[in-house]
Amino acid sequence: MARVLIVDDSSLIRQEVSQFLSQQGLQTLTAADGNEGLQQLRSQRDIGLVICDVNMPGLDGLSMAEKTRNELGCHTPIIMLTTENCPKMKARGKAAGVRGWIVKPFNGPATIGAIRSLLGQ
Template sequence: MAQILVVDDSSTMREIVSSFLTHNGFDVAVANDGRAGLQLLQEDTDIKLVVSDINMPNMDGLTMADKIRTELGNTSVRIVMLTTEDNASMRARGKEIGITGWIVKPFRGEAVLGPFRKLCGM
């Protein structure tokens, strides 16, 4: 099953990120919002890393991350926010939730390969 779950409401961003990661040896699942991402994470216990946007309809990325930690009780999956948001209060909220990392868009794939491999145990 998937090692990385990419969650973004933009089909273009989902395609860019998932294609890059797949091309570089990762098994990737995708979801178009936090609600769908939470569901996929419940169904696939092999996911080690969630890469998520924040601003999405139905359920935003920080709410999804909070539910992963609290409702699912999953403290082992790593969560990285890939977003245009870069303010201190949002980062502080993410840290409280247990966000592993924060990447400000645009996505630069080469820069994340090493860290993502490490987070996935590769």
């Protein structure tokens, strides 16, 4: 079963999203920033989806998405979960292969269909 990687510098958000997805029968991994997220993608071959914040210290989410595609050659679907709603950021994300953009707060019931679809379920 493919796992969902949750990348956010807020431990509360990581916990909230992970708990909701676990209740839906999905397995999750977490990372506290884009660098940890990239490391998880390098080492865990069964990641089927990434849910990622944009604004994080170290490596931000959009840069992580770009590195995921350009450096790792990885095409795992990525959904941004962020407070940002700027069209310029969305365009940058789309260019990096981001498949969805969710504005916080996280609403699990409203997003589970899209999450399952991207996981091929």
